[in-house]
Amino acid sequence: xxxxxxLFALLFCLFAVSxxxxxDTLVVYTEAGFAxxxxxxxxxxxxxxxxxxxxxxxxxxxxxxxxxVNFDVIVDTVAAGKLTKVGAAGLSITEERMQxxxxxxxYYQANLYVIYDISKEASLKHLMSDGxxxxxxxxxxxxxxxxxxxxxxxxxxxxxxxxDGGLLEGVKVNFFSSLDxxxxxxxxxxxxxxxxxLPARKLVEGKANLNCxxxxxxxxxxxxxxxxxxxxxxxxxxxxxxxAINEVLDELLQEDENxxxxxxxxxxxxxxLD
Amino acid sequence: MNLFKDxxxxxxxxxxxxxxxxxxKNTIVIACVAALIGLVIGFIVAMVKIFAIDNPKLKxxxxxxxxxxxxxxxxxxxxxxxxxxxxILAIPGFKVTAIILTFGINSGAYVSENIRAGILSVDKGQxxxxxxxxxxxxxxxxxxxxxxAVKNVIPxxxxxxxxxxxETAIVSMVGSTVGTLTFDLNQAASTINKTIANYLAPAxxxxxxxxxxxxxxxxxxxxxxxxxxxxxxx
Numbered sequence: 132x133x134x135x136x137x138l139f140a141l142l143f144c145l146f147a148v149s150x151x152x153x154x155d156t157l158v159v160y161t162e163a164g165f166a167x168x169x170x171x172x173x174x175x176x177x178x179x180x181x182x183x184x185x186x187x188x189x190x191x192x193x194x195x196x197x198x199x200v201n202f203d204v205i206v207d208t209v210a211a212g213k214l215t216k217v218g219a220a221g222l223s224i225t226e227e228r229m230q231x232x233x234x235x236x237x238y239y240q241a242n243l244y245v246i247y248d249i250s251k252e253a254s255l256k257h258l259m260s261d262g263x264x265x266x267x268x269x270x271x272x273x274x275x276x277x278x279x280x281x282x283x284x285x286x287x288x289x290x291x292x293x294x295d296g297g298l299l300e301g302v303k304v305n306f307f308s309s310l311d312x313x314x315x316x317x318x319x320x321x322x323x324x325x326x327x328x329l330p331a332r333k334l335v336e337g338k339a340n341l342n343c344x345x346x347x348x349x350x351x352x353x354x355x356x357x358x359x360x361x362x363x364x365x366x367x368x369x370x371x372x373x374x375a376i377n378e379v380l381d382e383l384l385q386e387d388e389n390x391x392x393x394x395x396x397x398x399x400x401x402x403x404l405d
Numbered sequence: 406m407n408l409f410k411d412x413x414x415x416x417x418x419x420x421x422x423x424x425x426x427x428x429x430k431n432t433i434v435i436a437c438v439a440a441l442i443g444l445v446i447g448f449i450v451a452m453v454k455i456f457a458i459d460n461p462k463l464k465x466x467x468x469x470x471x472x473x474x475x476x477x478x479x480x481x482x483x484x485x486x487x488x489x490x491x492x493i494l495a496i497p498g499f500k501v502t503a504i505i506l507t508f509g510i511n512s513g514a515y516v517s518e519n520i521r522a523g524i525l526s527v528d529k530g531q532x533x534x535x536x537x538x539x540x541x542x543x544x545x546x547x548x549x550x551x552x553x554a555v556k557n558v559i560p561x562x563x564x565x566x567x568x569x570x571x572e573t574a575i576v577s578m579v580g581s582t583v584g585t586l587t588f589d590l591n592q593a594a595s596t597i598n599k600t601i602a603n604y605l606a607p608a609x610x611x612x613x614x615x616x617x618x619x620x621x622x623x624x625x626x627x628x629x630x631x632x633x634x635x636x637x638x639x
Contacts, residue, residue, distance in 0.1 A: 203595050207604040210407075227602040231407075275497070276582055281595050290599075305580045306592060315491050316580050320500045 157193045157372075158215040159184045162202040164280075164309045166333040167401030168221040168239075168361070171199075179397045180219035183238070183363070186379045191372070201308060202282050205364075206231055212366030217376075219363045221327070223284040232364040235376045238384065238394055243285055243357040244331035245271065246324040246343045248317055256344060260353035265345045268298045268357070271323055276303035278313035278321035284359035285325040310334060317341065327359050329398065411606035421597050425607070428593025429614045431586045435505055436570045436618075442509025443569065444562075447516025450474065454517070455524050456542070470517070477514035483575050485511060490579040501586045504576055508569060515565045523558030524550060556633045563626035567619050574615075590614055 161169045161180060169178035176197040188195035198215065200208070205218040210231035221241075224234050245266050247255060259265045271277060277299075279286040286306070292299040305321045307313035313324045314334050326334070331343040347354040363380075365373050383393030391399075415421045450470045457467035477485070486507045494503035527550050535545030574591040581592035588596075590611045597607035 203598050203604045206602050207598075210603075225602070227600065231602050278580060281577075281592075282599050286599065303582045303584060305582045306577065306588075306596070307580045308577060308595075312487075312491075312578065312580060319491070319495055319497050320580065320582070 155193050157184070157188050157191065157195045157217065159195060159197050160200050160205045160208055160215045160218045161197055161220045162205065163197075163199040164311065165221050165330050167329050167398055169197075169219070170333075170401075177401070179239075179394065179401055180221065180363070182397050183376075183379060183383065183394075184217065184219050186383075187372075187375050190375045190379060202280065203308075209364050209366055212369070216366040216369050216372060217363065218365075221361045222364055223287075223359050224362050225287065228364065231367075233367050233369070233373055234362040234364050235373060236380045236384075237360040237362050238380045239361040239398075241327040241329060241359045241361065243288060243325055243346045243359060244328045244343045245346050246314060246317065246326065246331050246335055246341055247322065249340050249342050251322070252342060257347075259347050263345070265347040265354070265356075267347055267349055267354075268292060269349065271299055271302070273302060273322040275320060275322045276305045278305045278307055278316055278324040280310050280313060280326065281306045281308060283326065285327065288357055289325055314338075314341070329402065332402070407603070408606055408609075411601050411603045412610060414601060415597055415607055415610060421600060421607075424593040424596050425590070425610055425614065427583075428588055428590035428611070429618075431588055432570065432573050432590040432615075433618060435508065435573050435576065435586055435589065436566075438505050439508035439512055439573070440566055440569055442506065443512025443516050443565070446510065446513030447518075447520055450513065450517035451520035451524065452546075454521055455546075474514045474517060477511055478518075482507070482511050482572055483578055486575060486579055500579070504579070504587065508573060511572075512565060512569050515568075516562060519561035519565060520554070520558055522561070523554040523556075526557045527553045556630075559626060559630055559633065563622060566622050566626075570618050570622070571615060 159180075161176065163169045163171050163176045163178070165178075167178055168180045169176060171177075176199055181197060184195050184197075202220065205220055205222070206228050208214050209216065209218040218232070221239075222228070222234075224237070228234075245255075247266075255266045255270055256264055257267060257270070277289060279289055286304075289299070289304055291297055293302045293304055294300070305313070305316065307316070310324070310326060310330060311334075313321070313326075317324060324331075324334075325346065328345065335341040335343050346357045348357060363376055365376065380394075383397070386392050387396075415425070450473065453463060453466050453470050457463035486504065489507040490500060490503045494506070531549055531553065532542075532545055535549045536542065540548065573589055576587055576589045577592040577595065579587075581587045581589065583596070594604065594607035594611040598604040601607075
């Protein structure tokens with residue numbers, strides 16, 4: 132009996148210690164399937180968001196620990212503020228999310244891209260009014276369906292377009308929890324996958340049968356890109372943390388002598404472009 | 406509280422509510438068809454294994470059955486689902502079939518062991534008695550052994566059915582499409598999260614629906630058990 136009590140006492144001490152430790156550690160929730168913003172490399176979570184949050188940690192004098200979780204639960208957990216107070220996962224700002232959490236500055240603007248099988252290229256590729264090649268939303272009409280990662284901006288855009296009166300009325304949407312799975316479904320149960328530019332580029336890298344192009348809306352004044360803006364979310368009321376994040380973002384958004392922002396430099400680093 | 410407000414919002418908005426109902430229906434359909442497949446496979450595999458004990462001709466077949474139960478019970482079902490959908494049955498339009506087959510084949514492995522255990526629990530003397538009365542091995546099995554084994558097997562099968570219903574929650578791993586059977590209850594919760602930016606509220610409602618199905622299965626199993634035990638008056 133005494134031994135058991137001792138064991139419990141020991142366990143309690145351990146918990147107490149780890150609880151103390153948690154105080155000087157900043158836990159960040161992310162979904163590490165969104166290269167180059169967060170992805171797994173050599174068993175570690177790395178990416179642009181990771182670099183940003185490490186700088187924030189430095190500023191606050193805290194250790195930063197990343198947790199790879201399902202995209203669905205990030206906003207929720209941050210809103211509750213118990214397990215984590217920060218979510219950095221290439222999150223886009225929506226009205227519903229704004230009611231639950233506070234958002235930092237927008238630190239990246241990304242165009243939506245469509246990933247398709249190369250055999251379909253001829254019927255999709257189109258020279259846009261801005262001189263670049265792209266794909267019109269309206270040419271994504273398909274019987275099979277379009278794949279998206281649940282909760283991403285691509286998902287929100289597409290869900291609007293497939294509703295009655297949308298550009299893609301009646302097209303099926305295939306929801307995936309991971310992008311890799313979504314891409315492996317092309318040709319089987321989906322014809323396209325829609326996602327932001329950089330993850331799209333990473334996903335088609337080294338795959339000979341796949342390609343990706345930006346998505347355009349056919350506007351009256353010309354062709355318009357469909358885009359997405361990223362921000363970091365924090366628990367409501369965490370002003371100190373939010374200020375630190377915004378400070379870091381401000382520094383990173385400044386251009387150097389070559390006109391390159393710190394964020395862009397990080398993006399290039401993770402894309403292997405520098 | 407926010408949570409209650411969100412739960413109320415889901416219940417009172419017909420679009421959100423319908424996601425849950427659709428997911429609920431699809432989960433039940435997948436689980437029911439898979440359970441049927443599992444019962445058939447499980448029964449056949451159990452029979453092969455039992456008859457192979459004293460029939461050398463069936464030994465190779467029993468070996469295959471053993472490989473089947475070992476592999477299926479020894480690997481994660483998420484992996485089996487993935488392999489089935491993206492490798493073995495990677496044919497356009499076969500996703501739903503692949504998913505239901507995966508769950509059926511998986512369930513079959515567990516059911517076969519349940520049924521085998523039930524048959525083995527019937528005293529050996531019953532078979533000997535049947536044989537000495539001039540009944541064939543097959544007749545003894547169907548007329549004497551199986552009716553007794555069923556009673557022992559039902560609770561275990563109920564257990565497996567309950568596990569199966571909840572296992573279907575991993576369907577969304579291989580992609581869910583609204584309007585098809587792949588849009589299960591778990592994905593419905595995920596979809597509602599997009600609209601209201603709260604995962605806990607729809608997940609709790611989904612959990613209630615899972616609980617309702619499982620409770621329903623428990624009631625049916627209890628009813629069957631009572632009917633089967635009605636004859637045991639000692």
